[in-house]
Amino acid sequence: MHPARKQRLILVLLLVGLSSAAAGFVTYAMRSNMDYFYAPTAFAAGEVPFEKRIRAGGCVVPGSVVRDSDSLDVRFAITDGREQVEVVFNKILPDLFAEGEAAIVTGKLQQGGFVRADQVLAKHDENYTPPEVAETMQNKANCVGDAKI
Known part of the structure; x- marks a missing residue:
């Protein structure tokens, strides 16, 4: 060569x-x-890894939002119409966050079966639903309450 x-x-x-x-x-x-997206049904099936950063989405269950009077801690549940998952968040929620509306949380699944979220994204108007949530929400009936998905 x-x-x-x-x-x-x-x-x-x-x-x-x-x-x-x-x-x-x-x-x-x-x-x-x-960040992998999981619907609440995947949490119930045990498919979600613990202590790994994930996303979860669905509708905020009406009546599930509980605010701590001494801190910014907020507990609420999200549902895909079949199952629910509890979320704990300790920052200020977005202005458009509301019960019965779509939300996506980013955080880690804890051993107690709840998600400790470090970010909450709320649906920003009546014409848009995040793609991840739209896939889990087949129709308006899946969202508990009077939500407009």
Whole structure:
């Protein structure tokens, strides 16, 4: 093999190897930032991993919102029309958060069977439902109460 050709081959193989390593590192780094969406039915079936960052969504169950008078702690339940999951949140809720409306929470499932949320997203108007929630909510009847999904 000609020396120049051999040198080009080594360079190409080195670039392919470095590119593959970089792609592997990026993929590995992104794995820790992925949030998987689960409906309340998946919680009841035991499909949700503990202490891993997840998203859950559905309608806020009317009458389930309980606010602590001494802190920002709020407890509420979300449902997909079949099952419910309890959520604990200790920050200020979005202005459009309401009972009977769609919401998505991001947090971790705790050993007590509730989600400790670090973010709550509320439906922002009557014409939009987040895609994750729309998939779990087949029709208006699935949402407990007078919600408009």
